[in-house]
Amino acid sequence: MERTILHCDCNNFYASVERLYHPELRDRPIAVSGDPELRHGIVLAKSNEAKKLGVKTGHPLWMAKQLCPDIVFVKPHYDLYTHFSQLARNIYSEYTDRVEPYGQDECWLDMTGTAKLLGDGKHIADTIRNRIKSELGITISAGVSFNKVFAKLGSDYKKPDATTVIPFDGFREFVWPLPVSNLIFVGGATTKVLERKCIRTIGELANTDRSTVKSWLGKCGETLWLYANGYDSSQVAKDGEQPTIKSIGNSTTLSRDLVGYDEIKITLMVLSESVAARLRRHNMQCETVQIGIRGTNLSWIERQGRLPIPGCDSTTIYLKALELLVQNYQQGKPVRSLGVRACNLSARQYIQTSFMPSVHRTQRYEKIEDVIDKLRFRFGNKIVQRGIMLSDTGLSTLDPQADHPNLILSSVHTQR
Amino acid sequence: MGKKFIDVAAHFDTDGKIIPVMFWWDDGKSYRIDRVLDIRRSASLKAGGTGIRYTCRILGKNRYLYYDDYTTKWFVEIPDDFYSTW
Numbered sequence: 001m002e003r004t005i006l007h008c009d010c011n012n013f014y015a016s017v018e019r020l021y022h023p024e025l026r027d028r029p030i031a032v033s034g035d036p037e038l039r040h041g042i043v044l045a046k047s048n049e050a051k052k053l054g055v056k057t058g059h060p061l062w063m064a065k066q067l068c069p070d071i072v073f074v075k076p077h078y079d080l081y082t083h084f085s086q087l088a089r090n091i092y093s094e095y096t097d098r099v100e101p102y103g104q105d106e107c108w109l110d111m112t113g114t115a116k117l118l119g120d121g122k123h124i125a126d127t128i129r130n131r132i133k134s135e136l137g138i139t140i141s142a143g144v145s146f147n148k149v150f151a152k153l154g155s156d157y158k159k160p161d162a163t164t165v166i167p168f169d170g171f172r173e174f175v176w177p178l179p180v181s182n183l184i185f186v187g188g189a190t191t192k193v194l195e196r197k198c199i200r201t202i203g204e205l206a207n208t209d210r211s212t213v214k215s216w217l218g219k220c221g222e223t224l225w226l227y228a229n230g231y232d233s234s235q236v237a238k239d240g241e242q243p244t245i246k247s248i249g250n251s252t253t254l255s256r257d258l259v260g261y262d263e264i265k266i267t268l269m270v271l272s273e274s275v276a277a278r279l280r281r282h283n284m285q286c287e288t289v290q291i292g293i294r295g296t297n298l299s300w301i302e303r304q305g306r307l308p309i310p311g312c313d314s315t316t317i318y319l320k321a322l323e324l325l326v327q328n329y330q331q332g333k334p335v336r337s338l339g340v341r342a343c344n345l346s347a348r349q350y351i352q353t354s355f356m357p358s359v360h361r362t363q364r365y366e367k368i369e370d371v372i373d374k375l376r377f378r379f380g381n382k383i384v385q386r387g388i389m390l391s392d393t394g395l396s397t398l399d400p401q402a403d404h405p406n407l408i409l410s411s412v413h414t415q416r
Numbered sequence: 417m418g419k420k421f422i423d424v425a426a427h428f429d430t431d432g433k434i435i436p437v438m439f440w441w442d443d444g445k446s447y448r449i450d451r452v453l454d455i456r457r458s459a460s461l462k463a464g465g466t467g468i469r470y471t472c473r474i475l476g477k478n479r480y481l482y483y484d485d486y487t488t489k490w491f492v493e494i495p496d497d498f499y500s501t502w
Contacts (some may be wrong), residue, residue: 023417023464083486087466137459137466298472 002168004121005236006109007143007151009129010088011160013105014045014137017084018074025072031055031064033073034354038255039336044076048160084136091131093239095124100237105169105360106155108148110236121142121145125163133161147232148174151185171230176203183227185220192216245282250274251292258335265322266395269388271340274399279312280373282367284345289320292339295328300337303328306359310346313365317342383393417462417491424481424490428496436470436481439490447474458482463493 019025029049034040039123053068053142065397085104092099100109111124118124121144132140139161143154146168154164166174180202181191199205206228213221248264258264303324321340371385423440438448451473458469467484482491
């Protein structure tokens with residue numbers, strides 16, 4: 001049976017929500033941006049007026065101002081966006097139990113088999129679009145197709161506030177002339193590789209030999225070839241289904257460049273504590289620790305190393321992160337951003353007991369941190385602190401979990 | 417159109433439903449809500465925001481009363497020149 005998949009994408013999500021709450025900004029170009037004083041001054045989202053003048057997500061504020069002198073910058077309100085995202089999902093859930101979020105502002109809906117009850121895909125998409133507009137005051141664009149990839153392509157095709165249908169009969173005429181970069185998971189690097197092979201449209205990718213594409217791009221290439229030919233058969237996950245977490249990480253751009261190891265150590269400890277606490281919250285442990293460092297030239301390097309035994313305590317993660325930093329980053333070179341990530345995750349339920357002192361020590365640390373978690377839950381984060389945090393309270397007040405709840409969510413890399 | 421937050425007295429029934437009963441204006445006067453005619457989620461494009469919109473009959477006129485479930489505040493839409501003509 002032909003499936004009916006919808007993809008709903010909230011248009012300029014952050015900017016639309018901000019505009020709803022600030023009617024005086026309704027006809028003006030706006031951008032939601034981070035705090036420039038904390039050096040988070042980049043465009044996070046922009047309105048259509050700003051977009052037309054060339055403002056892009058990720059642009060520094062001075063560049064956005066140069067492109068669009070009338071632009072108004074507003075601060076982000078992540079809690080409000082999460083609230084709106086939940087309200088939109090509540091509406092989607094009234095139509096189907098298969099609602100799979102893809103970020104905060106996008107969702108796939110599986111409407112297969114509901115045509116007699118609720119109408120065809122386009123009718124449902126239009127109904128949902130109108131409801132979101134009247135109930136939430138923001139617009140969405142919807143794509144309707146027979147698989148998730150083309151549904152997503154449809155929602156990106158026409159914006160804002162529009163429905164695009166890509167039917168099974170005739171998808172080739174619709175999809176194949178489009179640029180290959182419109183296909184999901186085809187980013188800048190893949191587009192360049194394909195361009196070198198003279199592949200510019202989705203149709204050209206689809207008509208290339210499957211094994212040839214695989215030889216260019218590996219396993220991902222084969223997946224893209226399947227997508228281009230309309231063979232994507234992945235299911236829309238059920239509402240509330242928990243995805244498997246692949247890695248947990250936190251990163252931060254610092255309010256000033258850090259030069260000495262003493263300052264870097266404090267930030268590494270804050271990040272390690274946050275990552276470790278989140279690992280324990282998900283009842284997981286990691287086998288690999290990865291660090292990310294951005295210098296003043298804005299280049300980002302990532303290095304990773306394995307732990308002797310899997311762990312979820314901040315001391316182990318911190319010591320590994322510090323070891324990686326010392327090995328891979330020249331002392332005295334200023335650091336702009338730092339990130340710590342726990343990878344190779346496994347469930348914490350089966351723990352190998354051992355008489356080895358190193359294993360025993362790690363397990364003791366974990367027990368101590370379990371107690372600290374309980375104390376922090378009851379009395380707040382500052383009830384138990386490490387001595388190192390008192391050496392520079394400016395740096396140690398950083399709370400990666402509370403400052404950017406959505407960024408943290410997005411940094412939990414997931415795989416279904 | 418502007419947004420005006422107001423004090424509201426409401427009836428919370430055992431099903432969790434909230435029905436406004438009366439509200440207070442900033443001059444201290446209270447107004448009884450005679451009847452709630454409609455309840456639905458709606459955005460207020462005029463005042464800015466979204467919430468549960470109650471269509472209320474007050475002194476013989478239909479008025480919208482919004483309950484913003486994010487801020488947990490009640491508000492009404494008022495014209496920009498409301499205070500100058502008041």
